[in-house]
Amino acid sequence: MKLSLSLLLFFFFFLFVSEARGLSPGCSAQDQGSTLKVFHVFSPCSPFRPKSPQSWAESVLQLQAKDQARMQYLSSLVAGRSVVPIASGRQITQSPTYIVRAKIGTPAQTMLLAMDTSSDVAWIPCAGCIGCSSSTLFSPVKSTSFRSLKCGAPQCRQVPSPTCGGGACNFNLTYGSSTIAANLVQDTVALATDPVPGYTFGCIQKATGSSVPPQGLLGLGRGPLSLLSQTQNLYKSTFSYCLPSFKSPNFSGSLKLGPIAQPKRIKFTPLLKNPRRSSLYYVNLIAIRVGRRVVDVPPAALAFNPTTGAGTIFDSGTVFTRLVEPAYVAVRNAFRRRVGRNLTVTSLGGFDTCYTVPINAPTITFMFAGMNVTLPQDNLLIHSTAGSITCLAMASAPDNVNSVLNVIANMQQQNHRVLYDLPNSRIGVSRFLWGLIII
Ligand SMILES: *[C@@H]1O[C@H](CO)[C@@H](O)[C@H](O)[C@H]1NC(C)=O
């Protein structure tokens, strides 16, 4: 009995390790089939990890500062206007949270791109770029399959505010606190082992601000020119990812492209369409439970409204879940009551529910239409390495953002497989370990 239990535990551990692939991964190990490794930006494989070791508080505050810019970006998408750069005394060193490897051009040049489910177009810093922060730039002249798109190309009508310069299609866009000027170009892009000839992306010529991911961005949104739109025949508008926890930077997660080898036993919730914001993955969040009790949230705080952009989205680029204020306050108060009325609550940066003694935290369940997602402590709490402070890793929209959007962020998605199934217009979520133990 004892033996079989340890065997069973070993088996789960083995499965877990093979899912969250590669302890101390060989950073140059090649991606297989249609599955790509996903690295956290602080991973030893990431060129964007902080140069000097950071304290826990520093890295959390940095991630939070980054989220402010992200919220500003998402709110601007919803409002459909451009963003006012954030005036902040603190330098926001915004870097992407999760990165994947892509090979671009012939012969292939390897770039590490930030995954962004709320953007469509991919963009890559090109040789000669003014203001790009990366030393790794894509060199078009070294690629035999590279070509610029003409102003008359149909793709030129799908980018924001295109302009025509010397017959070539150019566009400018705002991303977080940055602006980007790029040429619309095409080249072969290979993700994992599948080459996609004639992939349309932006070749960045000029960038301002610090929000631009150093080696570029892979748009996984569902609008025109996104990866899904450009690889419909190959990947059938289907992908899933499992994001590694930022507590274990030596693990990599995975991005699986296409309908093959996706989980079968998974719960789904329908995707909602906002015609004004075609790239965002809206879902119907109906209620939130803390422990077993459904929290009293004003219905308007969760309601989907295509006109104002209000509602709930899944996003890979925001780190900590943000709820509109009335929803957050209700959840936080219920959480505090469950933890214990007598315990002193402190704050840390933007987190307002922190404790300096060990706590027994309740689970939090997001109740979507057709799917309840119950989050364990690992997805809810951040602990200092010394164990001296523990915070509820969620917040309301920051003060300078008048947000109507609830964002299910990547800390709350870690160690889950999240499946985007566009042909069936749905998102699925399954918790890896938990699912196995239940069976
Ligand atoms: C786009 O950005 C470039 C470079 O910053 C600038 O010269 C150009 O006027 C901008 N175009 C538009 C339409 O804003």
Ligand SMILES: *[C@@H]1O[C@H](CO)[C@@H](O)[C@H](O)[C@H]1NC(C)=O
């Ligand atoms: C991650 O790997 C690096 C190098 O292989 C090692 O020095 C470090 O201790 C590892 N970190 C953890 C948390 O395992």
Ligand SMILES: *[C@@H]1O[C@H](CO)[C@@H](O)[C@H](O)[C@H]1NC(C)=O
């Ligand atoms: C909370 O404090 C009150 C008054 O100090 C005490 O009577 C009560 O037992 C405490 N409750 C818990 C759960 O510790």
Ligand SMILES: *[C@@H]1O[C@H](CO)[C@@H](O)[C@H](O)[C@H]1NC(C)=O
């Ligand atoms: C979610 O949980 C509630 C209980 O809190 C239950 O009534 C409901 O049926 C569940 N929904 C699904 C889709 O399982």
